Amino acid sequence: MSRRSWLWSALAVLPLAGCTTSAPTAPPPAPPLKLVAFDSCAQLEKELRAATELSSTAESGGARLAVPGSARAADSSVAGPAYSGTNVHEAGVDEPDIVKTDGKRIVTISGGVLRVVDTATRAQTGRLELGVPAYGETTLLLAGNRALVLADGGGGPMLREDTRMMRPGHGRSEVLLIDLANATPRLISRYRGDGRIIDARQQGSVARVVFSSGPKFQLPFRADAVPENVMQDDRNAIAATPVDAWLPDWEITTGGTTTKGQLDCGAVSRPESFSGLTMLRVLTFKLNAAELGAGDPVAMVADGDTVYGTSDSLYVANNETWRFNSATARTSRIAPPDGTDIYRFSLPPTGKPAYVASGKVPGRLLNQYAMSAYEGHLRVATTSWTDDASAVRVLAERDGKLVEVGAAEGLGQGEQIYSVRFIGPRGYVVTFRQTDPLYSLDLSDPAKPRVTGELKINGYSAHLQPVGENRLIGIGQEADDQGRPLGLQVSLFDVTDPAAPKRLDQHVVTGAQSEAEADPHAILWWPATNLLVLPVADAALTLRVTGDQLSGATSLAPASAGPVRRALVVGDVLWSITGEGLLATNTSTLDRVAWVDMK
Incomplete structure (x- = not known):
């Protein structure tokens, strides 16, 4: 058994005992959401370390334990012409995304x-060197007059020398609040x-903003690589690691003053079951705040990447x-994941998000x-890790759980899902x-x-874009x-x-290929003129x-400006964005209007 396999098991299988701040007592009644907070750093530390003893001989990589019953405790102030956003x-x-507009200005990174x-x-009216890491x-x-910049500091999958199995690493990411009220953008x-930025959503x-971080500790290197000795060394290293290694910290700099903070043990919760890496x-x-704060973090011992x-x-x-793809899942000695965990947080009109439910679906x-x-x-489409069979499952929230209430299985046996789109029922x-079977489903x-129904044609669509009633564009x-x-x-x-x-x-x-195949943000659909735009090379x-046809294919190529990344519409102007400048053309005639150099 490799060190990586054992370590994954050691950290993934977390025993879940009740959390108390005093001597052990009878656990309180189980709350309806089956969510438990670690209200004691000592308890958190004990449970993390105890995992190594339970899993020192495990090899299943994705092992997990269920919770025992005792522990089931657009700003309207900015006016402008009609404009598109980026595709969401x-x-x-x-x-x-790498570009945003409010109709009056276009902001790019x-x-x-x-x-x-x-x-x-x-x-171009403003420019600001951000001084952020170059990762990703x-x-x-x-x-309004504010931009929030998200810079992922890394911490993606890393390889160890003793195995091909991968696990998340560490990183330090940044969030910047920028004032755009004046000609020169200003960092507020x-x-x-700690951690990498998974993604964010704005209303x-x-x-x-969703962060994911892992424990910070260094494992010793042992030249003899005897499994029992390696595992014992790892157990000793983890046992000597303070609980702070699992708790992410941060610093906030405003006006030359820096404040620091660290996640409190009492702010960490865990769902009914979890892998704890x-x-x-x-x-x-x-x-629109005067400055950034700590973000009022809501934390949970769980993995997440979507x-x-x-x-x-x-x-x-x-x-x-x-950790796995369809190829390694078939050849690896480590068992593939038994499904995909999904966690739901509610977003109240005011206050911080709240964890409310979790569930699991087969496949990826x-x-x-x-x-x-x-x-x-919640409708979820997945493909099996082992036989590439696909299905659409419907989940309902019941007592803090996302449970399956219906499923349409058997889609594309031996094939993988390449695109999904849900539109109403x-x-x-x-x-x-x-x-390429395009399956149509009734989810009413x-x-x-x-x-x-299904349609079989050669090739595939990597993204499905609605373009009017009963019309889809496949790219x-x-x-x-x-x-x-x-x-x-x-x-x-x-x-x-x-x-x-x-x-x-x-x-x-x-x-040819298009960035739009992998990133739907690169697609522009402007219904006012039935215009579809996507980047292709430069x-x-x-x-x-037009009716039942795709017509008027035109290639807009800014001279020597690098690849086109995005397109936006503001009023009657189509803006094609590259890393070196913006090409402005008329949305109706596609005649060139202007070139804005941003070198």
Whole structure:
């Protein structure tokens, strides 16, 4: 057994005893949400360390224990012309991206620099060096005269020399509050805290940012690599590690003054069962506040890597895709995860989020679009870790649990899900191996979700974008009969008849790919002129949805400006954004209007 396998088990299996601050007494009655807070640092430390003794001979990597019964205790002040946002999952719930607009200005981040472009004068009016880590891509949110910048400090999966198995590492991420009221953007506050930023969601001027952090300790190296000796060394190292190693800390700098803080043991809770290698915390930041605070953290001993938000809920899923993929799941000696955990936090109009329910579904999620809340239920699409069978499951909240009330199984046997879209009481799922079945589902009866029709075509859609009533755009790859990709394809689907979805038209760019295939933020759909825009290499590909056709394909290529990343509409101007500048064209004629250089 490898050191990595044993260590994962040692940290993943957490015994859950009742938490008290005094001598052990009879546990209180179980609360309805079956959530327990660690109200004692000594108890937290004891339970974390006890895990090593329970799992020193385990090899299952994803092992976990259930809780014993005793422990079941847009700012309206900014006016401007009609404008698009960047593409998001749920209307009214914004998502961080590399560009934002309020109609009066466009704010971009590239190369660690925030820039502001005035949409009326079509000129860059502000620039600010952010001084943030270069790990990953820095993103932002916008509300009124404030921007909230999110800089992931790393802490992604790392490899150890003794195994190919992966686990989260450590990082230190930053959240910056920027004032845009004047010509020169001004940094108000900088929050720097343990862990990596998983994602964030914004409503109005309030942003919820999800962090994930792991324990900070160094394991000794032993040259002989005898399993029993390695495990004993690791046990000794963990036993000597203080509880502070598991508790994330942070510092906030405002106006030259820095304050520091650390998560209190009493603020840490745990769901009914969990793997304890990482700790999630949800922070709340108000963009219109005078400065950043600690974010009023809500923390839980749990893993999570996928965030989905609605107007009243934040869902965090532990997809564990960093640890396994479909290939390693078949060959690894470590058992693949037995499912995906999903945690729901409620978002009250005022105050901090509250953990309210959790559940588990078999298989793995593709991304946040594989989850959708509708009329009191959560619909979830997953693919099995072992046989690539897919299903759509409907969950309901019952006594603090997300429980399955219905399922449509058997989608694309031997294939993986490549895209999902839920629209009201209907759902659409694309699976692929050699051909692309587009499945249409009726979800109107949560207890009896069912497949109503399917369309088999070559290639696949990596994202499904609604473009009007009973119309979907599929963006992905065309493929030959053996499933080999041939180039970017954009398909227009008619889903009027749930029993017989059909493709009306298709546009193919041979040999090409688009960032939109992996990141839906890169897609612009502007219904006012039926305009679809997506980046393709160094250009923006524009198409019109005209009746049953995709027409007027045009490539907008800013000269020597690097790849186009995003597109926005402000008034009658289409803005194509690159890392070096913005190209302004007329939305109707696509004639060039201006070029804004941001070098």
